[in-house]
Amino acid sequence: MTIVESDGIDLARAERKPRRPFRNISAKIASLPMVLTALVVFVGCTVWTVIYSFTDSKLLPRLSWEGLGQYERLWGTRRWLVSLENLAIYGICSMVLILLIGFTLAALLDRKIRFEGAFRTVFLYPFALSFIVTGLAWQWILNPDFGIQASIRAMGWESFVFDPLNSPDLVIFGILIAGIWQGSGLIMVIMLAGLRGIDEDIWKAARVDGIGTVKTYVKVIIPMMRPVFVTALVLIAAGIIKVYDLVVAQTAGGPGISSQMPALYVMDAMFKNQNLAQGFAASTMMLVSVLIVLIPWAYLEFAGKKRG
Amino acid sequence: MNMHAPSVRIRDLDLQFGDVKVLKSLSLDIRQGEFLVLLGSSGCGKSTLLNCIAGLLEVTDGQIFIQDQNVTWKEPSERGIGMVFQSYALYPQMTVEGNLSFGLKNARVPKAEIAARVARAAEILQIEPLLKRKPGALSGGQRQRVAIGRALVRDVDVFLFDEPLSNLDAKLRADLRVELKRLHQQLKNTMIYVTHDQVEAMTLADRIAIMRGGVIMQLGTPDEIYNRPQNRYVADFIGSPSMNFIDGRFDGETFVAGDLAIPMQGYRFSSESARAGQATIGIRPEHVVTGELVERAPVQTTVTVNLVEPTGPDTLVYADLAGGPLRIRMDGHAQVRAGDVLPIGFEPSRASLFDAETEERI
Amino acid sequence: MADTALPTHGPRGPKPKRALSRTNIIVYGTLIVVSLYYLLPLWVMVMTSxxxxxxxxxxNIFAPPVEITFEPWARAWSGACTGINCDGLSRGFGNSVQILLPSLALSVAIASVNGYALANWKFKGSEVFFTILILGAFIPYQVMLYPMVIILRELGLYGNLWGLVLVHTVFGMPILTLLFRNYFAGMPEELFKAARVDGAGFWGIYFRIMLPMSLPIFVVAMILQVTGIWNDFLFGVIFTKPEIYPMTVQLNNIVNSVQGVKEYNVNMAATLLTGLVPLVIYFVSGKLFVRGIAAGAVKG
Known part of the structure; x- marks a missing residue:
């Protein structure tokens, strides 16, 4: 079998391929903003903050090492511990509730109902609003003198008490109501997209097998939507750790320090109290908590892809 | 230019994606004006090879020459090729005319020249009435013609086709196949055509290269590929229903499998010294004869029919021979039923004999 | 056939449907009750204002006004005090517009080119940078804020409108790049190959082939950015001076200022005014908004 005919020209092997850094030069130049952002901001700034968290920087950053001193002080500060406790309560409650509400609403909207568009619009519109607007709106509704409490008392129930924003024990739930109001629509949309992505034939098969609607959701649909749930969880978690504006607008951390959050602690340390390194240490702890959420997720995603 | 030199030459081409070797030291010469079909199942590297020739994939090692020029490092547009894609890949926001002239505008061809070339291509492909339309308003066949036209206006020596007909329905595919063949006869360009459809390959090709796992298993005319497959893979790949294989022993003159002995007189051996040993004989279902023809066949035996599959023009009969399944292609009028005992015969000179170990033709 | 044996009475034709089945009552009942929770704040804000x-x-906070007055709206727009000055939200609105437009243009332009390069012109290391970029989206902003302040100060952009524009471009990049990359990667690869055979280069293919085909994703990206930049509070506080505070910061200063008597109606009017831009965009863009956040979120 002749694949190659006799060579009329000299086809001596050319020298090994040299590196060609100017290939696709336009693409490389065009990617420069991305490269700079990734390296300088996301890597550079993060590393910088972590390094300076081991110094005693006050008003200005300086490299005078203090070891773990800032961290010791941080974990000895009541305000930080309250912040973490608040974050944990807010985080766990909003994860559970947002997932529950988001999925339930999506499942209801997926029942081929009338006015689906209208309902969806209503559930999602708060997501278009800023946390500042959300916080201020709920601050007003929860205002004890004019809001829900006052209105119900005016209707005759004189002893009715609903004043979460001024109660140190309940204030975090006051913020939670607002946070869920703002963020559950997004999860509903994601869940709805996930539900719509499920093969119609699954429902037909369940109907032929005589499995009830609720049971089908629990036994068949939810397990199939595992990736969607994981994504939703990661999104909620990433949002929770960043919670800042909402608290600033709604309670400014009060009453006292009872609605403090880590982000507020960091901001106050860095920009108000001229205690930079303390802020750096606290923000490094925020980063660590993100990693605690992110690493198992990345592992799951990666393992899932390998299997899939 | 040397008219006798090959049009496209590929030398020791390697392509690796990570650890996966997609093309392995592949060499191939394609003659001037030849219609060469790269045929293989998916993942065999045929499209990859075509993309390497086009310059759309960077090769790991080796060289590519087009019309005596080393184009290994050249941009696709500098290689003197035109390409037609499976999905047509027409620019949706441009009119047909815009699609045809886009490449020429990029090459700064003068306006008058562009107009002339577009008009000529449109005439050849009979798409003049469509020039002002957008691709979205065209049928599948019309889009395919525009895609060919886009290669045509480039006025190049080599046309590359990447499964251009596989998005069309069966009838249109047959029509366009004929048209492509006519176009090749008219233009006489070198054409390299990738497909997984063996009918397309057999009907269009001057030569077919059958690929598997990044290497060429056989390069030859359709006749050679069909009648004298070089190895068991090619024999199995070409033909539908595929070739029957019977395992046995070849003693240098006779092939023996169980109580079936096939004298190989009249068989054209690949080499003078036909090696004896374990072997496989391949017989195409359409080369098994039945009825009156059996008496004239050099090898005769009987089989019991266990399944009958009428397809209209043909009837496919399944039986067992020498411990293995045997498919027989019979005339559509044949009256056969499962359980019938059927006398059959075949001609050893039309069979193929393979070494059981190397799977190469003996 | 034996169809004489079949009874002629019994169910025939479509099965009768009950409009008020139990399932329907539960489904619509739940949806309506939940809708009230979502609509309540908007109702209360509008009524109060x-x-x-x-x-x-x-x-009663829920009751509609007996006597409608637009005076709170007028005061919120041009007379409310922020603690520094008393010219209302109009100044913040102007600032927000001035911040928004260049940020929007720059971030979308850069991210679309990035996404295009990542989808079609992969080079050695491009995937690494992209991974860093996506992971960067999960880093709490607080970690990067102070070094960013230093960088901007060195560039002479701190406290300046262009500094904030840069910040928005940088922090909007992960999600937008992801959005564009996925969109461009979803376009038929053969189109890109055809354009290369036709001799178009990096920019030629971007402007002549990709851009005209990607209007929807640009709209989605713009919706995402307009909402995000308009609603930003953190960057506005940190990276600008009081004179160029965006609307959200001014709003917070007006409502949460400790001086003077609280004017709740003006506060609510101001809150509504600030929320108006993203709300209008949301109601006008509808499906595209949903598509944008769903695409950005699900694939993120």
């Missing part, structure tokens, strides 16, 4: 202060002190 249309009442005078005396009516607010006496009346």
């Amino acid at each position: 249309l009442k005078g202060m005396p009516e607010i002190r006496l009346g």
Whole structure:
């Protein structure tokens, strides 16, 4: 079998391929903003903050090492511990509730109902609003003198008490109501997209097998939507750790320090109290908590892809 | 230019994606004006090879020459090729005319020249009435013609086709196949055509290269590929229903499998010294004869029919021979039923004999 | 056939449907009750903003105004005090527009080119940078804020409108790049190959082939950015000076200022005014908004 005919020209092997850094030069130049952002901001700034968290920087950053001193002080500060406790309560409650509400609403909207568009619009519109607007709106509704409490008392129930924003024990739930109001629509949309992505034939098969609607959701649909749930969880978690504006607008951390959050602690340390390194240490702890959420997720995603 | 030199030459081409070797030291010469079909199942590297020739994939090692020029490092547009894609890949926001002239505008061809070339291509492909339309308003066949036209206006020596007909329905595919063949006869360009459809390959090709796992298993005319497959893979790949294989022993003159002995007189051996040993004989279902023809066949035996599959023009009969399944292609009028005992015969000179170990033709 | 044996009575034709089945009552009942929770704040804000202060002190927060007044809106726009000055939200609105437009243009332009390069012109290391970029989206902003302040100060952009524009471009990049990359990667690869055979280069293919085909994703990206930049509070506080504070920061200063008597109606009017831009975009763009956040979120 002749694949190659006799060579009329000299086809001596050319020298090994040299590196060609100017290939696709336009693409490389065009990617420069991305490269700079990734390296300088996301890597550079993060590393910088972590390094300076081991110094005693006050008003200005300086490299005078203090070891773990800032961290010791941080974990000895009541305000930080309250912040973490608040974050944990807010985080766990909003994860559970947002997932529950988001999925339930999506499942209801997926029942081929009338006015689906209208309902969806209503559930999602708060997501278009800023946390500042959300916080201020709920601050007003929860205002004890004019809001829900006052209105119900005016209707005759004189002893009715609903004043979460001024109660140190309940204030975090006051913020939670607002946070869920703002963020559950997004999860509903994601869940709805996930539900719509499920093969119609699954429902037909369940109907032929005589499995009830609720049971089908629990036994068949939810397990199939595992990736969607994981994504939703990661999104909620990433949002929770960043919670800042909402608290600033709604309670400014009060009453006292009872609605403090880590982000507020960091901001106050860095920009108000001229205690930079303390802020750096606290923000490094925020980063660590993100990693605690992110690493198992990345592992799951990666393992899932390998299997899939 | 040397008219006798090959049009496209590929030398020791390697392509690796990570650890996966997609093309392995592949060499191939394609003659001037030849219609060469790269045929293989998916993942065999045929499209990859075509993309390497086009310059759309960077090769790991080796060289590519087009019309005596080393184009290994050249941009696709500098290689003197035109390409037609499976999905047509027409620019949706441009009119047909815009699609045809886009490449020429990029090459700064003068306006008058562009107009002339577009008009000529449109005439050849009979798409003049469509020039002002957008691709979205065209049928599948019309889009395919525009895609060919886009290669045509480039006025190049080599046309590359990447499964251009596989998005069309069966009838249109047959029509366009004929048209492509006519176009090749008219233009006489070198054409390299990738497909997984063996009918397309057999009907269009001057030569077919059958690929598997990044290497060429056989390069030859359709006749050679069909009648004298070089190895068991090619024999199995070409033909539908595929070739029957019977395992046995070849003693240098006779092939023996169980109580079936096939004298190989009249068989054209690949080499003078036909090696004896374990072997496989391949017989195409359409080369098994039945009825009156059996008496004239050099090898005769009987089989019991266990399944009958009428397809209209043909009837496919399944039986067992020498411990293995045997498919027989019979005339559509044949009256056969499962359980019938059927006398059959075949001609050893039309069979193929393979070494059981190397799977190469003996 | 034996169809004489079949009874002629019994169910025939379509099965009768009950409009008020139990399932329907549960489904619609739940949806309506939940809708009230979502609509309540908007209702209360609008009602409050249309009442005078005396009516607010006496009346019910949910009740519609007895006497409608637009005076709170006027005061919120041009007379409310932020603690520094008393010219209302109009200044913040202007600032926000001035911040928004260049940020929007720059971030979308850069991210679309990035996404295009990542989808079609992969080079050695491009995937690494992209991974860093996506992971960067999960880093709390607080970690990067102070070094960013230093960088901007070194560039002479701190406290300046262009500094904030840069910040928005940088922090908007992960999600936008992801959005564009996925969109461009979803376009038929053969189109890109055809354009290369036709001799178009990096920019030629971007402007002549990709851009005209990607209008929807640009709209989605713009919606995402307009909402995000308009609603930003953190960057506005940190990276600008009081004179160029965006609307959200001004709003917070107005409502949460400790001086003077609280004017709840003006506060609610101001809150609504600030929320108006993203709300209008949301209601006008509808499906595209949903598509944008769903695409950005699900694939993120």
